[in-house]
Amino acid sequence: MIAHVPARHWGARILRDSYRGYGGYVIRNDRHSVYHAGDTAYFPGFREIAERLRPDIALLPIGAYSPASFRNVHTNPADATRAFLDLKARWMIPMHYGTFRLSHEPMEEPLQLLRTETKAAGIGDRLVVLEEGVTRFF
Secondary structure, eight states: OEEEEEOSOOOOSSTTOOOOOOEEEEEEOSSOEEEEOOSOOOOTHHHHHHHHHOOSEEEEEOOOOOSGGGGGTOOOHHHHHHHHHHHTOSEEEEESOSSSOOSSSOTTHHHHHHHHHHHHTTOGGGBOOOOTTOOOOO
């Protein structure tokens, strides 16, 4: 089963091209499920996704949050931690950071802040940072 789920983001690529209903996906079989948030800001819909689709693994964006106005469409590490807690997933995999400069925060900052946030929330052991090209079995 694949379910398209909402996100808080717009899809504009040119001036008159906006609000096309971008979202994320939950992919589920009879035993496991993965939520890929896509590009999103924090929004209350994470709780509904948890209730309806119960993702085991949550791939959540953590970059492109500076300046603060970018948080209208992107999560910062604290927002992503809050979303993960709302989702009640077992594992969190961060994404949308560190590949190239997306905004004004330093390239290494999102992951550093995420590690601090998840540790403070008592879920640091549930954070899985994937390395490019390395396979992880859950």
